[in-house]
Amino acid sequence: MALNILVVDDSATTRTMVARTLAMGGVPIGQVHQASNGREGLDTLDRERIDIVFVDINMPVMNGIEMIDTLRQKPELAAMPIVVISTESSETRIDEVRRKGVEFIHKPFTPERVHEVMQSLLGEFQHADTEADARF
Amino acid sequence: MQIQKPMPVSEQTLTEVAQQVLEVMAFAFVAPGDRRGDPATVCMHATVRFSGPFSGDVRLSLPQAIVPALVSNMLGDDEGCIPTERQQYDAVGELASVMCGNLVQILAGPEPVFTLRSPAVIVGTAASVRQAAASVTSATVRLDESWAELTLSLEA
């Protein structure tokens, strides 16, 4: 089954890079929804069926920590797998995030690191049986 | 909040942060540089303000001519694709944000928490950006055939 993903980051570049990374990881990806702050992210979660959320911390309007806290209070979203991708380097902050049952990826990130976290979230997954990127 | 003084920052620290971020995110070969760019070069300057135990800003300056290729690398577009102006502003801002987040933690140590503002990106000559802060450290790196400059300004 293909996974629907939500990527929340105020940088469109990072949203594109995360989406691209997911497409190359061999995991069957369905729709990739994007939001540019925590508030928009929550709105998307209300509207769409999402399987995994990728979220930044430092964002305008509503930051990633507030978004995660709000999301966790909703019973239907309490168990949602969440991955924080952030330039955040404070161990205090990273521990705080991990205590919320969230995976953490530090920016700058490699596709291999995202792949590793996806594997730990999903277990050894089957290679996507989709047509590979035509390049090469 | 207790005011904490940052570790003294060296040009080498700035160079290493610029190097790591540009190599991992933009796939550009970066080496320590010894020459400043021509002050008349038109650049994109992305500034990210941070606040926490100490405050200031980090500015990344890139000659505008090399920005499309760098951004196309970041987006994974085919060689020769020209990213839109909006994509260029966003991507250079994101590079500066990531550099800022990594740099402040090196200066502060692992514990303190900082808040980073959204990047402000402008276009102007290399000479057009001037520092008013109490303490300024700057490093220039060679970036493929061009250069990049990273500047840290700390408030008194």
Place this chain on the structure above:
Amino acid sequence: MRHVVGVADMKLACGKDDVIVTHALGSCLGIAIHDAEAGVGGIFHVMLPAASVSPEKAKTNPFMFVDTGVPRFFQEAFAAGAQKARLRVAVAGGAALGSGEDFFAIGKRNYVALRKLFWRAGVIIAGEDVGGNISRTLYLEVGTGRTWLQSRGREWDL
């Protein structure tokens, strides 16, 4: 059978008992690819990052350069039955062996050029051992897909 890959060269094999090896990876990169289902494996030993330094040489031997050689290497593996989504890719080398400052930093340039190409083409590196200042020998056992390195009397899996 043992296949030895020279500098600026590649070899593919599909025999269960085939072992492919490339020696003395310094600043050069060794790229090993393996498709367990197709039973195809290969190693490519590449010297320099970009063909733009010598387009003539790139015409004669595209396998000298990362940007011209890597796509050819993968295409040949696909022609031999490998599929991109099933490939396991491992990378080794890219060292700085020169004494003193390695001014041209060829090893690092090779590695950055390869990562750029892989990012564009959507290739994940499953195992890598790059940089440092050691010379490495890279092996691939085609029957099992085992990829390993040897250097200074030590041997470890990649």
